[in-house]
Amino acid sequence: MIPVSMIREYLYCPLKVYTKMHTENVKSCSKMTNISHDALIGFDELIKRNLWHLKGEMQVKEILEELLKDIPEFLDIVYQQYQDVEVVDDVTSNFDILKEDLKFNSWLIAIKTQKMLKTGLTGAEAVNLLFPPSLLEFKIENKENGLLGQIDKIEIVDGVYYPVKIKTNLPPLKGVWQSDTIQITAYAYLMEHEFNKEIPVGFVNYMRVGSKKPVLINTHLREKFSQCSMKLSIVYDDKFPEIVQNPNKCRSCDYCEICQYNTE
Numbered sequence: 644m645i646p647v648s649m650i651r652e653y654l655y656c657p658l659k660v661y662t663k664m665h666t667e668n669v670k671s672c673s674k675m676t677n678i679s680h681d682a683l684i685g686f687d688e689l690i691k692r693n694l695w696h697l698k699g700e701m702q703v704k705e706i707l708e709e710l711l712k713d714i715p716e717f718l719d720i721v722y723q724q725y726q727d728v729e730v731v732d733d734v735t736s737n738f739d740i741l742k743e744d745l746k747f748n749s750w751l752i753a754i755k756t757q758k759m760l761k762t763g764l765t766g767a768e769a770v771n772l773l774f775p776p777s778l779l780e781f782k783i784e785n786k787e788n789g790l791l792g793q794i795d796k797i798e799i800v801d802g803v804y805y806p807v808k809i810k811t812n813l814p815p816l817k818g819v820w821q822s823d824t825i826q827i828t829a830y831a832y833l834m835e836h837e838f839n840k841e842i843p844v845g846f847v848n849y850m851r852v853g854s855k856k857p858v859l860i861n862t863h864l865r866e867k868f869s870q871c872s873m874k875l876s877i878v879y880d881d882k883f884p885e886i887v888q889n890p891n892k893c894r895s896c897d898y899c900e901i902c903q904y905n906t907e
């Protein structure tokens with residue numbers, strides 16, 4: 644099975660997929676992805692728990708204090724779980740950035756909550772508005788085209804299912820990164836086959852700036868996804884891919900030290 648996350652790698656550089664298939668991952672990015680996901684999922688759950696019992700008019704700072712209860716300790720536990728797997732400097736500094744992003748998102752939630760409490764809503768009602776029912780880390784396999792996806796979150800609103808991708812990097816100035824749009828389209832494709840429902844839109848949640856951006860799953864995107872997934876399966880058949888050299892990409896590539904086509 645081909646993981647959907649490989650689409651992003653393929654769009655970055657087709658050779659990266661080929662190299663990844665033939666080597667052990669040489670850097671810490673997959674570790675960082677796992678830590679981030681554990682931290683983000685637990686963060687949402689604790690915020691919901693802490694928000695649930697709030698009521699009456701409160702200052703934003705008071706709300707924030709309530710929302711953050713147990714969160715620093717939880718993040719320490721998540722971090723410690725990865726101590727035994729060679730936590731390197733990159734992971735440590737990225738985890739510090741992630742903690743800052745979560746703090747920023749807590750502020751945004753506190754501000755929204757204050758407005759809701761002011762209108763007479765309870766914390767429990769605020770939870771329902773801010774956090775629709777969802778399925779987390781939902782795995783779907785599609786044997787027909789050999790794709791395997793683990794969707795960060797599927798939100799369910801009025802019977803409609805929406806895939807949500809959680810990102811820790813910055814968004815582009817306008818819209819959503821192309822690789823994110825294709826990945827969301829891949830998730831929509833998997834979900835349509837799994838649930839037998841049309842998926843008209845998905846979201847990319849760029850945590851760093853607290854912005855959840857929509858992606859309309861249109862014909863153009865579906866076509867792009869289909870081409871990408873076809874080319875990716877050719878690389879998975881062990882065919883050496885086309886080389887697309889780009890020094891900027893090589894500079895931040897996980898394989899820059901071992902790739903002979905590195906142009907940096």
Ligand code: SF4
Pocket residue numbers: 655656657658659662887888889892893894896897898899902903904905906
């Ligand atoms: S070092 Fe450059 S050419 Fe090699 S896999 Fe990475 S991005 Fe591609």
